[in-house]
Amino acid sequence: MRKLLLCWCLTGILHAMVFGQALPLREQAGIINELLAERLNTLLPLLMEKNQVDCWVIVGREYNEDPVLRTLLPAEWLNARRRTIFVFYNNPREKKFEKLAIARYNAGKEMQASWDSRYPDQWDALLSLLKARDPHRIAVNISADFAQADGLDHTEYLELMRRLPEVLRSRVVSAEPLAVGWLETRTPHEMQIYPQLISYTHRVIAEAFSEKVITPGVTSTEDVEWWLRQKIRDDGFDTWFHPSVDIQRSDSSAERGDDFAEKAKKAVIRPGDLLHCDFGITYLRLNTDVQEHAYMLKPGETGVPVGLRVAFARANRLQDILTGQFAEGKTGNQILGAALSQAGKEGIKATIYTHPIGYHGHAAGPTIGLWDQQGGVPGSGDFPMHNRTAYSIELNAASQVVEWKKPVRIMLEEDGYFDENGFRFIDGRQKEAYLVPRQSDNIRN
Numbered sequence: 369m370r371k372l373l374l375c376w377c378l379t380g381i382l383h384a385m386v387f388g389q390a391l392p393l394r395e396q397a398g399i400i401n402e403l404l405a406e407r408l409n410t411l412l413p414l415l416m417e418k419n420q421v422d423c424w425v426i427v428g429r430e431y432n433e434d435p436v437l438r439t440l441l442p443a444e445w446l447n448a449r450r451r452t453i454f455v456f457y458n459n460p461r462e463k464k465f466e467k468l469a470i471a472r473y474n475a476g477k478e479m480q481a482s483w484d485s486r487y488p489d490q491w492d493a494l495l496s497l498l499k500a501r502d503p504h505r506i507a508v509n510i511s512a513d514f515a516q517a518d519g520l521d522h523t524e525y526l527e528l529m530r531r532l533p534e535v536l537r538s539r540v541v542s543a544e545p546l547a548v549g550w551l552e553t554r555t556p557h558e559m560q561i562y563p564q565l566i567s568y569t570h571r572v573i574a575e576a577f578s579e580k581v582i583t584p585g586v587t588s589t590e591d592v593e594w595w596l597r598q599k600i601r602d603d604g605f606d607t608w609f610h611p612s613v614d615i616q617r618s619d620s621s622a623e624r625g626d627d628f629a630e631k632a633k634k635a636v637i638r639p640g641d642l643l644h645c646d647f648g649i650t651y652l653r654l655n656t657d658v659q660e661h662a663y664m665l666k667p668g669e670t671g672v673p674v675g676l677r678v679a680f681a682r683a684n685r686l687q688d689i690l691t692g693q694f695a696e697g698k699t700g701n702q703i704l705g706a707a708l709s710q711a712g713k714e715g716i717k718a719t720i721y722t723h724p725i726g727y728h729g730h731a732a733g734p735t736i737g738l739w740d741q742q743g744g745v746p747g748s749g750d751f752p753m754h755n756r757t758a759y760s761i762e763l764n765a766a767s768q769v770v771e772w773k774k775p776v777r778i779m780l781e782e783d784g785y786f787d788e789n790g791f792r793f794i795d796g797r798q799k800e801a802y803l804v805p806r807q808s809d810n811i812r813n
Contacts, residue, residue: 388568390604390651397443400652404440405478407555413465415553416458419546423503424456425494427524434509434519436547439653439727442476451524453494454479457501470494491531498536506536507543513747516732517547552724552733552757559785559794561652562758566783566795569649569656572599576613576645577662577802582637584664584804589613589643590634596647608655608729611647618772639666642676642801644779648729655729657760659781662802672801675769676776680800683765683778686711686718690736691761691784691791697752700734701744708742717766717775725760725783733757755787758794 390396416424428434430448433441440454441447453470469479470493487493498506510525511517520528529537554562575581576596596611615635637643641664648657661680663672672680690707704720711718719742724733735748736759762781769776782797 388571388603396652400443401476403555403557403652404442404476406557407550408440408467408478409465411553411555412456412550413458413460415546415549416456417460419507419549421505421507421541421543421546422458423498423501423505424454424507424543424546425498425528426454426456426509427520427528428452429521429524432521434521435516435728436509436519436550439551440475440479442478445475451490453490455482455494455497457503459501468497470497491527495531495533495536498532503536504539506540507546508540509547510542511544511547513751514544514548514732516551516728517542517544548732548751549754551727551731552754554726554756554758554785558654562654562783562785563794565649565651565654565656566658568605569647569658570660570795572596572649573645573647573658573660574802575599576647577643577660577804579805582664582804584638585636588634588636589615592637592643592645596645600649606650607648608650609646609648611645613643613645616642616644616776618774637664639664642776643804646781650729653727655725655727655731656783657725657729657762657781658783659762659779660798660802661778661780662804664804665807670807671803673769673771675767675771677800679765679767679769679776679778682716682767683763683780684797684799685714686716686720686763686765687761687780687782687797689714689716689718690720690722690763694753694786694791696755699750699752700736701749703734703753704737704742704744704749707736711765718763719766720763722762723760725758731758733759753786757787758783758785760784761793761797 416422426434426437426440428437428448429451433448437448437452437454449471455468455470457466467479468482469475470483470490471481472483474481482497483490483493484496487496509517509519576592581587581592581595592613593611597607600607615637617640643662643664644659646659648655663676689710693703693706707720708718719739720737721739722736724731734751734753735745738745760781761784764777764779766775766777780798782793784791784793
């Protein structure tokens, strides 16, 4: 029955997003809750068993929520309530899996209220529950490498450890691999939704990079940024970062430096400009993150200059080199090193800064380079890649453009998915820049 309900809900998402509109909030809440129930009942027990954790304790206070706890709240809960404690207990031998809330009331339909009235103190109720189950490993969200898995604040940690007897205190371990696994793993139903989110993101960029929005000599990059922000809000969506639009051009009046110079961000767009945007949306607790380009045609031009097309092809080749290194068990640093080595052999001046995506825009999982750390990223770069995970393939390739007599960076970011069948771009990728005014929409495969 639950699978039938999810299928019906997904049909609604497909229909709504074809027309570029978010579902009503009530319908969104129903989908979020069904996806959460599916993840809790099918994914979480497997992750706990895989990571040899039989008890996961998650604690957060209202307005200071643990990032993982926030993904576990029912859609109707916009924040935690006072102090919220969730306990997940898994005993595969006894085929026992429990989802408990140390609270006076259930947390939605999935987390059962387990604050016995015999215990006025919430911590005493937790302690009673733990003693009764006698777990071998009690995982809590503390992590040096992943902010999303480090959500147990100092005060709550001290109080928890003070309350636990020594026999249980000695069993407390970091939940890092379990927490990251929960955040990074995408379910089949989520992967039915993601293509629609990314397709919508692409369509909005295409409209932003068109004569519908841009009038050369009048429209500024800042105008386009705010158009993007307003467009998704009007359609019922949100974003996790303010969009950016910037320019590279044949002269030096609007260069995009690594410091995102204000003159490039607020420049008036004119013919001959190569535009670049960084834009993403948030919907149904999932996020997108996309960077694409557009070229402003000069009078008499019908296409992108040859040098820019060659530069674009090199950036696409760099995407292939990087994703060709994806393999389960390889760390982010191993993937980065191998990709940069191959790019160097092919004469591509590459910078790679790819990251997981999902519940967060810059999500938990293997970091594959940072723009200022191309030799590898300590900690999160040593985390291994797992199947059923999603990534923003973010990078740039610098090429000398003959017509401009200078180097140009093609900066691309497209969302993709990795599983047992390998890597794929979820909604294709940009193969050439949009033209303004538009000549053709066939720029993706």
